[in-house]
Amino acid sequence: MTATDSPLLLDIAATGFPVLQPGHGPIPSATYVPAMPGNTLWGRLPCEADAPVAAVRPGSVLTVDTLSHEGVLEDQGRDPREFFARYGVAGAHVLDDAQQTADSDTAHDFDDDGPHLVTGPIAVTGARPGDLLAVTVLGLTPRVPYGLVSARHGFGALPGEMPSLPGPQMTFATAHADGAGAWGRMAVDSSDPARGALRFPLRPFLGVMGVAVPGDERPHSVPPGRHGGNIDVALLGEGATLYLPVQVDDALVYFGDPHFAQGDGEIALTAFEASLRATVRVEVIPGAAALRPGHGRVTPFAETDDLLIPIGLDEDLDEAMRDCVRCALDLLVTDYGIDRHLAMAYLSAAGDFAVSQVVDSVKGIHGKIRKSDFTEVTRPN
Numbered sequence: 001m002t003a004t005d006s007p008l009l010l011d012i013a014a015t016g017f018p019v020l021q022p023g024h025g026p027i028p029s030a031t032y033v034p035a036m037p038g039n040t041l042w043g044r045l046p047c048e049a050d051a052p053v054a055a056v057r058p059g060s061v062l063t064v065d066t067l068s069h070e071g072v073l074e075d076q077g078r079d080p081r082e083f084f085a086r087y088g089v090a091g092a093h094v095l096d097d098a099q100q101t102a103d104s105d106t107a108h109d110f111d112d113d114g115p116h117l118v119t120g121p122i123a124v125t126g127a128r129p130g131d132l133l134a135v136t137v138l139g140l141t142p143r144v145p146y147g148l149v150s151a152r153h154g155f156g157a158l159p160g161e162m163p164s165l166p167g168p169q170m171t172f173a174t175a176h177a178d179g180a181g182a183w184g185r186m187a188v189d190s191s192d193p194a195r196g197a198l199r200f201p202l203r204p205f206l207g208v209m210g211v212a213v214p215g216d217e218r219p220h221s222v223p224p225g226r227h228g229g230n231i232d233v234a235l236l237g238e239g240a241t242l243y244l245p246v247q248v249d250d251a252l253v254y255f256g257d258p259h260f261a262q263g264d265g266e267i268a269l270t271a272f273e274a275s276l277r278a279t280v281r282v283e284v285i286p287g288a289a290a291l292r293p294g295h296g297r298v299t300p301f302a303e304t305d306d307l308l309i310p311i312g313l314d315e316d317l318d319e320a321m322r323d324c325v326r327c328a329l330d331l332l333v334t335d336y337g338i339d340r341h342l343a344m345a346y347l348s349a350a351g352d353f354a355v356s357q358v359v360d361s362v363k364g365i366h367g368k369i370r371k372s373d374f375t376e377v378t379r380p381n
Contacts, residue, residue, distance in 0.1 A: 008088055009088045009089075009090060010087070010088045010089050010090070010093070010145075010146060010174065012090075012093050012145060014176075015145035015146075015174060015175060015176050015177070016145070016176055016177035016178055016182075017142045017144070017145035017175055017176075017177055019092075019093050019095070019143065019144055019145075020065075020141065020142075020143040020144075020277055021095060021096050021097075022034040022035070022036060022065060022095075022096055022097045025141075025277070026141065026277075027063050027277075028061075028063055028138075028139060028279045029060075029061040029062050029063045029279055030061075031054060031056055031060060031061070031062040031063065032062070032063045032064075032065075033053060033054050033062065033063070033064045033065065033119055033120070033122060034065045034097060034119075035064075035065040035066055035067045035097045035101075035117065035119045035275075036097050036100060036101075037097075037100055037101050037104040037106050038053070039053045039119055039120070040067070040101065040106070040117050040118060040119050040120075040256075041117075041118045041120075041218065041221075041254075042069075042101070042106050042107065042108040042113065042116075042117050042118075043108050043109070043112075043113025043114040043115060043116065043220070043221050044113055044114070044118075044218035044219065044220065044221055045118060045208075045210060045212070045213070045218055045219045045220075045221050045227070045229055045254065046118070046120060046121035046212040046213075046218065046252050046254050047212050047213050047214070047215055047216055047217055047218045047219070047248075048212055048213065048214050048215055048216065048247075048248040048249075048252070049215070049216035050121055050212060050218070050252065052120075052121050052122055052123035052250065052252060053119075053120060053121065053122065054122045054123070055122070055123040055124075055125055055250070056122065056123070056124060056125070056282060057124075057125055057126070058124055058125070058126060058127065058282065058283055058284040059281070059282075059283055060124075060281070060282060061138065061279060061280070061281045062122065062279070062280060062282070063277060063278070063279045064119050064120075064122075064255045064277070064278050064279075064280065065097065065119060065143065065275075065277050065278075066117070066119055066206060066255055066256050066257075066258040066275060066276050066277070066278060067095065067097060067098050067101065067117040067119075067256070067258070067275050068098075068117070068147060068148075068257075068258055068273045068274050068275045069115040069116055069117050069257075069273070070147060070148040070150060070170075070270070070273045070274075071083040071084050071094075071098065071148070072098055072101060072102045072117070073110065073115055074108075074110040075110065075168055076168075076170070078102045079099075079102055080094050080095070080098045080099055080102055081094045081099055084146070087146070087172045089146060093144065094144075095143060095144060095275060098275070101117065113220065113221070114220050114221030114222040114230075115221070115222075116207075116208055116221040116222075116230065116256050116257045117256055118208060118221060118254045118255070118256035118257075119254060119255050119256060120252070120253060120254030120255060121212055121252035121253060121254045122252070122253050122254065122282075123250035123251070123252060124250055124251040124253060124282050124284060125250055126250070126284060127246045127249070127250055127251035127284045128246060128249060129246055129247060129248065129249070130245075130246065130287050131245075131246040131251075131284050131285060131286055131287060132243050132244065132245060132246065132284070132285040133211055133243070133244045133245075133246050133251045133253060133282060133283070133284060133285075134241050134242075134243055134244075134282070134283040134284075134285060135209055135241065135242045135243075135244065135253065135280055135281075135282055136239075136240070136241040136280060136281045136282075136283070137205070137206070137236065137237060137238050137239065137240050137241075137242075137278065137279075137280055138238065138279045138280060138281055139238060139277075139278070139279035140204040140205065140206070140237060140238055140258075140276050140277070140278055140279075141276065141277045142175055142202075142204065142260065142274065142275075142276060142277075143274075143275040143276060143277055144274060144275055145174055145175040145176070146172065146173065146174050146175065146274065147172075147173055147175070147260055147272055147273050147274025147275075148170050148171060148172060148173065148270070148272075148273050148274075149170070149171040149173060149186070149268055149270055149271065149272055149273070150168060150169070150170050150171075150268070150269055150270045150273065151163045151168070151169045151170075151268040151269045151270075152167075152168045152169075152269055153166065153167070155269045155359060156267060156268050156269040156359055157265065157267035157268075157358050157359070158267075162268075171186055171187075172186070172187075173185065173186040173260075173272050173274075174186075175202055175260055175274065177202075181201065182201070182202040183199050183200060183201055183202055184199070184200050184201075184202055184260060184261055184272055185197040185198065185199050186198050200261060201261065202260050202261050202272075203234060203237055203260075203261050203262070204237055204238075204258070204259065204260055204261075204276055205233075205234055205235075205236045205237040205240075205259055205262070206236065206255055206256065206257060206258055206259070206276065206278055207230055207231065207232045207256070207257030207258070207259055207262075207271070208221070208228075208229055208230050208231070208254070208255065208256040208257035209228055209229075209231070209236070209242050209244070209253070209254070209255055210224075210227045210228030210229040210231075210244060210253070210254055211227050211228060211244045211245075211246055211247050211248070211251045211252060211253055211254075212227070212247060212248050212251070212252035212253075212254075213227050213247050213248070214247055214248055221256075221257075222360050222361055223360055223361040223362035224313050224360060224362050224364060225299075225313060225362065226245055226247075226299045226300070227244070227245075227247055228242065228244045228300050230257060230360050231300065231311065231313075231356065231364060232257070232262065232266055232271075232356055232357040232360060232364060233302065233309065233311065233356045233364065233366045234259075234261075234262045234263070234264060234271075234356070235302065235304065235307065235309055235366065235368070236302055236309075239304055239305055240302055240303070240304045240309075241302060241303050241304075242300055242301075242302045243285075243300060243301050243302065243303075244300050245299070245300070246284075251282075251284075253282060255278055255280070257273075258273070258274060258275050258276035258278075259271045259272055259273060259274070259276075260272040260273075260274045260276075264354045264355055264356060264357075265355045265356075265357060265358055266356075266357040266358070266359050267358065267359070268359075269359050270359075299311060299312075299313060299323070299327065301327055301331065302366075303371075305371075306370065306371055306372065307368050307369060307370060307371065308328075308331050308332075308335075308367075308369040308371060309366055309367060309368065309369075310324050310325075310327035310328035310330075310331055310366065310367040310369070311324060311327060311356070311364065311365070311366050311367075312324025312325070312326075312327060312364065312365040312366070313362050313363070313364055313365075314362060314363065315361065315362055315363065316363070317355070317358065317363045317365070320362075320363050320364060320365045321353065321365045323365070324353060324365040324366065324367055325344075325347065325353075325367075327367070328343075328347055328351060328367045328369060329343050329344060329347070331369070332346070332347075332369070335379070336374055336377050336379055336380075337377075337378075337379060337380035338377070346373075347367075347369070350369075350370070350373060351367055351368070351369050352367065352368040352369075353365055353366070353367045353368075354366055354367075354368070
Protein backbone atom coordinates (compact mmCIF):
# COMPACT_ATOMS: atom_id res chain seq x y z
CA MET A 1 0.00 0.00 0.00
CA THR A 2 1.37 3.43 -0.93
CA ALA A 3 0.51 6.85 0.43
CA THR A 4 -2.03 7.35 -2.37
CA ASP A 5 -4.35 4.55 -1.27
CA SER A 6 -7.61 5.59 0.41
CA PRO A 7 -9.31 2.84 2.42
CA LEU A 8 -12.51 3.28 4.38
CA LEU A 9 -12.43 5.38 7.54
CA LEU A 10 -10.57 3.48 10.26
CA ASP A 11 -12.93 2.38 13.03
CA ILE A 12 -10.83 3.26 16.07
CA ALA A 13 -13.30 1.81 18.58
CA ALA A 14 -13.26 -1.56 16.86
CA THR A 15 -9.50 -1.91 17.24
CA GLY A 16 -9.63 -2.07 21.04
CA PHE A 17 -7.03 0.71 21.41
CA PRO A 18 -8.16 4.27 22.25
CA VAL A 19 -6.23 7.30 21.07
CA LEU A 20 -4.07 8.68 23.92
CA GLN A 21 -3.70 12.40 23.35
CA PRO A 22 -1.16 14.28 25.51
CA GLY A 23 -2.23 14.24 29.16
CA HIS A 24 -5.23 11.97 28.53
CA GLY A 25 -5.75 8.34 29.41
CA PRO A 26 -3.87 6.32 32.04
CA ILE A 27 -0.66 7.93 33.33
CA PRO A 28 0.68 5.39 35.85
CA SER A 29 3.34 7.52 37.57
CA ALA A 30 3.61 10.89 39.28
CA THR A 31 6.25 12.13 36.83
CA TYR A 32 4.90 12.56 33.31
CA VAL A 33 6.83 13.92 30.34
CA PRO A 34 4.67 14.64 27.29
CA ALA A 35 6.19 14.67 23.81
CA MET A 36 5.28 18.27 23.06
CA PRO A 37 7.63 20.64 21.20
CA GLY A 38 10.16 21.81 23.75
CA ASN A 39 10.36 18.34 25.30
CA THR A 40 11.66 16.65 22.17
CA LEU A 41 14.59 16.62 19.77
CA TRP A 42 14.15 15.63 16.13
CA GLY A 43 16.84 13.68 14.33
CA ARG A 44 19.53 14.31 16.95
CA LEU A 45 20.21 12.87 20.41
CA PRO A 46 20.91 14.83 23.59
CA CYS A 47 24.40 15.93 24.58
CA GLU A 48 25.91 17.24 27.81
CA ALA A 49 25.03 20.84 26.90
CA ASP A 50 21.29 20.15 26.70
CA ALA A 51 19.12 21.30 29.59
CA PRO A 52 16.91 18.56 31.03
CA VAL A 53 13.16 18.82 30.49
CA ALA A 54 12.55 17.03 33.82
CA ALA A 55 14.55 15.60 36.73
CA VAL A 56 14.00 12.50 38.85
CA ARG A 57 15.85 10.73 41.64
CA PRO A 58 17.37 7.27 41.18
CA GLY A 59 14.75 4.59 41.71
CA SER A 60 11.96 6.79 40.35
CA VAL A 61 9.20 5.66 38.03
CA LEU A 62 8.23 8.00 35.23
CA THR A 63 5.83 7.98 32.30
CA VAL A 64 7.01 9.34 28.96
CA ASP A 65 5.04 9.88 25.77
CA THR A 66 6.90 8.99 22.59
CA LEU A 67 6.07 9.90 19.00
CA SER A 68 6.61 7.98 15.81
CA HIS A 69 8.23 10.04 13.07
CA GLU A 70 5.95 8.46 10.48
CA GLY A 71 3.52 10.97 9.00
CA VAL A 72 5.58 13.87 10.33
CA LEU A 73 8.62 13.65 8.04
CA GLU A 74 9.16 16.13 5.23
CA ASP A 75 8.96 13.57 2.41
CA GLN A 76 5.53 12.66 3.80
CA GLY A 77 4.39 16.28 3.80
CA ARG A 78 5.17 17.27 7.43
CA ASP A 79 1.41 17.30 8.08
CA PRO A 80 0.26 14.13 9.88
CA ARG A 81 -3.46 14.95 9.73
CA GLU A 82 -3.33 15.33 5.97
CA PHE A 83 -1.01 12.34 5.57
CA PHE A 84 -2.99 9.84 7.66
CA ALA A 85 -6.29 10.99 6.11
CA ARG A 86 -5.07 9.15 2.99
CA TYR A 87 -5.30 5.93 5.00
CA GLY A 88 -8.75 6.63 6.43
CA VAL A 89 -7.63 8.09 9.79
CA ALA A 90 -9.87 10.93 10.93
CA GLY A 91 -8.13 14.13 12.02
CA ALA A 92 -9.29 13.74 15.64
CA HIS A 93 -7.44 10.41 15.76
CA VAL A 94 -4.08 11.95 14.85
CA LEU A 95 -1.98 12.82 17.90
CA ASP A 96 -2.02 16.51 18.79
CA ASP A 97 1.66 16.48 19.76
CA ALA A 98 2.58 15.00 16.37
CA GLN A 99 0.69 17.77 14.58
CA GLN A 100 2.13 20.45 16.88
CA THR A 101 5.64 19.18 16.18
CA ALA A 102 5.04 19.24 12.44
CA ASP A 103 3.60 22.76 12.66
CA SER A 104 6.36 24.03 14.95
CA ASP A 105 9.76 25.51 14.18
CA THR A 106 11.43 22.46 15.76
CA ALA A 107 14.80 22.17 14.03
CA HIS A 108 15.06 19.27 11.59
CA ASP A 109 17.15 18.91 8.43
CA PHE A 110 15.67 16.01 6.44
CA ASP A 111 18.89 15.51 4.48
CA ASP A 112 21.34 15.65 7.38
CA ASP A 113 19.43 14.63 10.52
CA GLY A 114 17.93 11.30 11.47
CA PRO A 115 14.16 10.76 11.37
CA HIS A 116 13.55 10.01 15.05
CA LEU A 117 11.61 12.14 17.51
CA VAL A 118 13.17 11.75 20.96
CA THR A 119 11.57 12.76 24.27
CA GLY A 120 14.01 14.20 26.80
CA PRO A 121 16.60 14.54 28.12
CA ILE A 122 15.58 13.70 31.66
CA ALA A 123 18.10 14.15 34.48
CA VAL A 124 18.61 11.28 36.92
CA THR A 125 20.11 13.24 39.77
CA GLY A 126 23.42 12.01 41.12
CA ALA A 127 24.31 9.70 38.23
CA ARG A 128 27.96 10.13 37.29
CA PRO A 129 30.26 8.91 34.50
CA GLY A 130 31.41 5.40 35.37
CA ASP A 131 27.99 4.47 36.80
CA LEU A 132 25.49 2.28 35.02
CA LEU A 133 21.97 3.56 34.43
CA ALA A 134 19.46 0.70 34.60
CA VAL A 135 16.25 1.47 32.69
CA THR A 136 13.48 -1.06 33.35
CA VAL A 137 10.46 -0.97 31.06
CA LEU A 138 7.36 -1.37 33.23
CA GLY A 139 4.64 -0.60 30.71
CA LEU A 140 4.13 0.23 27.03
CA THR A 141 0.71 1.40 25.89
CA PRO A 142 -0.20 2.13 22.26
CA ARG A 143 -1.24 5.75 21.82
CA VAL A 144 -2.91 5.04 18.47
CA PRO A 145 -4.01 1.81 16.77
CA TYR A 146 -2.24 2.44 13.47
CA GLY A 147 1.21 3.03 12.02
CA LEU A 148 3.52 2.40 9.10
CA VAL A 149 6.32 0.24 7.78
CA SER A 150 8.49 2.40 5.51
CA ALA A 151 11.09 1.59 2.88
CA ARG A 152 13.23 3.97 0.88
CA HIS A 153 15.69 3.44 -1.96
CA GLY A 154 19.29 3.14 -0.83
CA PHE A 155 18.34 1.81 2.60
CA GLY A 156 17.32 -1.48 4.16
CA ALA A 157 18.76 -4.94 3.65
CA LEU A 158 18.47 -4.74 -0.17
CA PRO A 159 19.48 -1.18 -1.10
CA GLY A 160 18.85 -0.43 -4.75
CA GLU A 161 16.82 -3.62 -5.15
CA MET A 162 13.91 -3.14 -2.77
CA PRO A 163 11.66 -1.25 -2.82
CA SER A 164 11.16 -2.04 -6.49
CA LEU A 165 9.45 1.28 -7.26
CA PRO A 166 11.04 4.74 -7.03
CA GLY A 167 10.36 6.94 -4.04
CA PRO A 168 9.44 6.01 -0.47
CA GLN A 169 7.07 3.07 -0.08
CA MET A 170 4.81 3.10 2.97
CA THR A 171 2.69 0.20 4.18
CA PHE A 172 -0.16 1.10 6.52
CA ALA A 173 -0.72 -1.31 9.43
CA THR A 174 -3.33 -1.44 12.17
CA ALA A 175 -3.24 -2.77 15.72
CA HIS A 176 -6.04 -4.73 17.37
CA ALA A 177 -6.67 -6.18 20.81
CA ASP A 178 -9.24 -8.43 22.42
CA GLY A 179 -9.38 -11.08 25.13
CA ALA A 180 -7.14 -13.32 23.05
CA GLY A 181 -4.28 -10.83 22.83
CA ALA A 182 -2.99 -8.08 20.56
CA TRP A 183 -1.99 -8.31 16.93
CA GLY A 184 -1.16 -6.27 13.87
CA ARG A 185 -2.73 -6.47 10.42
CA MET A 186 -1.57 -5.37 6.99
CA ALA A 187 -3.00 -6.02 3.54
CA VAL A 188 -1.49 -8.65 1.26
CA ASP A 189 -2.65 -6.80 -1.89
CA SER A 190 -3.24 -3.04 -1.80
CA SER A 191 -5.27 -3.20 -5.03
CA ASP A 192 -7.62 -5.92 -3.75
CA PRO A 193 -8.49 -5.70 -0.02
CA ALA A 194 -10.78 -8.71 -0.42
CA ARG A 195 -7.70 -10.92 -0.56
CA GLY A 196 -7.31 -10.51 3.17
CA ALA A 197 -4.58 -9.42 5.53
CA LEU A 198 -1.46 -10.66 7.22
CA ARG A 199 -1.85 -11.03 10.98
CA PHE A 200 1.09 -11.03 13.39
CA PRO A 201 1.60 -10.56 17.16
CA LEU A 202 2.34 -7.16 18.61
CA ARG A 203 5.58 -6.87 20.61
CA PRO A 204 5.85 -3.18 21.59
CA PHE A 205 9.26 -1.74 22.46
CA LEU A 206 11.25 1.47 22.22
CA GLY A 207 13.94 1.40 19.56
CA VAL A 208 15.69 4.38 21.16
CA MET A 209 16.73 4.51 24.82
CA GLY A 210 19.98 6.19 25.72
CA VAL A 211 22.04 8.66 27.71
CA ALA A 212 23.62 11.94 26.63
CA VAL A 213 27.13 12.10 25.20
CA PRO A 214 29.87 14.46 26.49
CA GLY A 215 30.35 17.87 24.89
CA ASP A 216 28.08 20.23 23.03
CA GLU A 217 27.52 18.31 19.79
CA ARG A 218 24.33 16.30 19.47
CA PRO A 219 24.88 12.92 17.80
CA HIS A 220 22.87 11.79 14.80
CA SER A 221 19.83 9.76 15.89
CA VAL A 222 20.40 6.77 13.58
CA PRO A 223 23.62 4.96 14.60
CA PRO A 224 23.61 3.39 18.09
CA GLY A 225 26.72 3.35 20.28
CA ARG A 226 28.02 3.19 23.82
CA HIS A 227 25.44 5.86 24.69
CA GLY A 228 22.68 3.47 23.62
CA GLY A 229 20.39 5.35 21.27
CA ASN A 230 18.85 3.57 18.31
CA ILE A 231 19.65 0.02 19.45
CA ASP A 232 16.49 -1.53 17.96
CA VAL A 233 16.60 -4.76 20.01
CA ALA A 234 13.06 -6.13 19.92
CA LEU A 235 13.50 -7.97 23.25
CA LEU A 236 13.49 -4.64 25.13
CA GLY A 237 9.75 -4.66 25.76
CA GLU A 238 7.85 -4.76 29.04
CA GLY A 239 9.92 -6.33 31.81
CA ALA A 240 13.28 -5.78 30.14
CA THR A 241 16.11 -3.77 31.71
CA LEU A 242 18.67 -1.94 29.58
CA TYR A 243 22.01 -1.07 31.20
CA LEU A 244 23.63 2.09 29.85
CA PRO A 245 27.12 3.35 30.78
CA VAL A 246 26.59 6.90 32.06
CA GLN A 247 28.52 9.44 29.99
CA VAL A 248 27.74 12.77 31.71
CA ASP A 249 26.54 14.02 35.11
CA ASP A 250 22.86 13.18 35.76
CA ALA A 251 22.88 10.77 32.78
CA LEU A 252 20.31 12.78 30.75
CA VAL A 253 18.25 9.81 29.59
CA TYR A 254 15.85 9.93 26.62
CA PHE A 255 13.30 7.75 24.82
CA GLY A 256 11.92 7.41 21.30
CA ASP A 257 11.48 5.40 18.10
CA PRO A 258 8.39 3.52 19.36
CA HIS A 259 7.50 0.23 17.66
CA PHE A 260 4.47 -2.02 17.84
CA ALA A 261 6.42 -4.94 16.38
CA GLN A 262 9.78 -5.67 14.74
CA GLY A 263 11.36 -8.77 13.31
CA ASP A 264 15.05 -9.32 14.03
CA GLY A 265 16.95 -7.57 11.25
CA GLU A 266 14.37 -4.81 10.58
CA ILE A 267 15.13 -5.51 6.93
CA ALA A 268 12.83 -3.05 5.10
CA LEU A 269 14.29 0.01 6.90
CA THR A 270 11.65 0.45 9.60
CA ALA A 271 9.52 -1.85 11.72
CA PHE A 272 5.82 -1.33 12.57
CA GLU A 273 6.34 2.28 13.64
CA ALA A 274 3.66 3.73 15.94
CA SER A 275 3.53 5.94 19.02
CA LEU A 276 3.71 4.54 22.56
CA ARG A 277 3.30 5.76 26.14
CA ALA A 278 6.14 4.26 28.17
CA THR A 279 6.42 3.82 31.94
CA VAL A 280 9.95 3.08 33.13
CA ARG A 281 12.00 2.88 36.31
CA VAL A 282 15.49 4.41 36.33
CA GLU A 283 18.13 3.21 38.78
CA VAL A 284 21.81 4.03 39.19
CA ILE A 285 24.42 1.32 39.82
CA PRO A 286 27.35 3.23 41.34
CA GLY A 287 30.64 2.84 39.55
CA ALA A 288 29.23 -0.08 37.57
CA ALA A 289 30.74 -2.02 40.46
CA ALA A 290 30.88 -5.77 40.17
CA LEU A 291 27.30 -5.62 41.44
CA ARG A 292 26.12 -6.43 37.93
CA PRO A 293 27.45 -8.37 34.99
CA GLY A 294 29.61 -6.67 32.45
CA HIS A 295 32.03 -4.99 34.87
CA GLY A 296 34.22 -2.82 32.72
CA ARG A 297 31.87 -2.95 29.72
CA VAL A 298 31.56 0.34 27.86
CA THR A 299 28.58 -0.56 25.67
CA PRO A 300 24.99 -1.36 26.64
CA PHE A 301 23.61 -4.77 27.58
CA ALA A 302 20.21 -5.93 28.81
CA GLU A 303 18.25 -8.61 30.61
CA THR A 304 14.74 -9.90 31.09
CA ASP A 305 13.39 -12.22 33.79
CA ASP A 306 14.47 -15.16 31.64
CA LEU A 307 17.39 -13.95 29.54
CA LEU A 308 20.74 -12.21 29.63
CA ILE A 309 21.04 -10.11 26.47
CA PRO A 310 24.56 -9.17 25.37
CA ILE A 311 24.70 -6.51 22.66
CA GLY A 312 27.31 -5.95 19.97
CA LEU A 313 27.50 -2.85 17.77
CA ASP A 314 29.69 -2.02 14.78
CA GLU A 315 29.46 -0.80 11.19
CA ASP A 316 30.82 -4.22 10.19
CA LEU A 317 28.33 -6.98 10.99
CA ASP A 318 31.14 -9.50 11.60
CA GLU A 319 32.74 -7.15 14.13
CA ALA A 320 29.35 -6.54 15.76
CA MET A 321 29.10 -10.32 16.22
CA ARG A 322 32.56 -10.47 17.79
CA ASP A 323 31.65 -7.57 20.08
CA CYS A 324 28.47 -9.35 21.14
CA VAL A 325 30.34 -12.58 21.92
CA ARG A 326 32.86 -10.67 24.03
CA CYS A 327 29.96 -9.02 25.89
CA ALA A 328 28.37 -12.45 26.47
CA LEU A 329 31.63 -13.81 27.84
CA ASP A 330 31.96 -10.82 30.15
CA LEU A 331 28.46 -11.38 31.49
CA LEU A 332 29.05 -15.07 32.24
CA VAL A 333 32.49 -14.55 33.75
CA THR A 334 31.55 -11.61 36.01
CA ASP A 335 28.01 -12.56 37.00
CA TYR A 336 28.36 -16.34 37.29
CA GLY A 337 32.09 -16.90 37.74
CA ILE A 338 32.32 -19.24 34.75
CA ASP A 339 35.80 -19.79 33.31
CA ARG A 340 36.05 -17.85 30.09
CA HIS A 341 36.96 -20.82 27.87
CA LEU A 342 34.10 -22.85 29.37
CA ALA A 343 31.74 -19.93 28.84
CA MET A 344 32.78 -19.90 25.17
CA ALA A 345 31.99 -23.61 24.89
CA TYR A 346 28.64 -23.15 26.64
CA LEU A 347 27.65 -20.30 24.30
CA SER A 348 28.48 -22.43 21.29
CA ALA A 349 26.28 -25.23 22.62
CA ALA A 350 23.37 -23.26 24.04
CA GLY A 351 23.56 -19.52 23.33
CA ASP A 352 21.52 -17.91 20.55
CA PHE A 353 22.69 -14.88 18.60
CA ALA A 354 20.53 -12.83 16.26
CA VAL A 355 20.86 -9.80 14.02
CA SER A 356 19.07 -6.93 15.78
CA GLN A 357 19.09 -4.64 12.76
CA VAL A 358 21.11 -4.04 9.58
CA VAL A 359 19.65 -0.62 8.70
CA ASP A 360 21.11 1.85 11.22
CA SER A 361 24.60 2.39 9.77
CA VAL A 362 26.04 0.82 12.92
CA LYS A 363 24.68 -2.71 12.79
CA GLY A 364 23.57 -4.71 15.82
CA ILE A 365 23.81 -8.27 17.10
CA HIS A 366 22.16 -9.43 20.32
CA GLY A 367 22.42 -12.68 22.22
CA LYS A 368 19.88 -14.69 24.16
CA ILE A 369 21.28 -16.58 27.15
CA ARG A 370 18.82 -18.49 29.33
CA LYS A 371 19.17 -17.75 33.03
CA SER A 372 17.55 -21.12 33.78
CA ASP A 373 20.71 -22.83 32.52
CA PHE A 374 22.54 -21.56 35.62
CA THR A 375 20.27 -22.87 38.38
CA GLU A 376 22.98 -25.31 39.51
CA VAL A 377 25.79 -22.75 39.41
CA THR A 378 27.08 -21.30 42.68
CA ARG A 379 27.57 -17.62 41.96
CA PRO A 380 30.63 -15.75 43.27
CA ASN A 381 30.23 -13.45 46.26
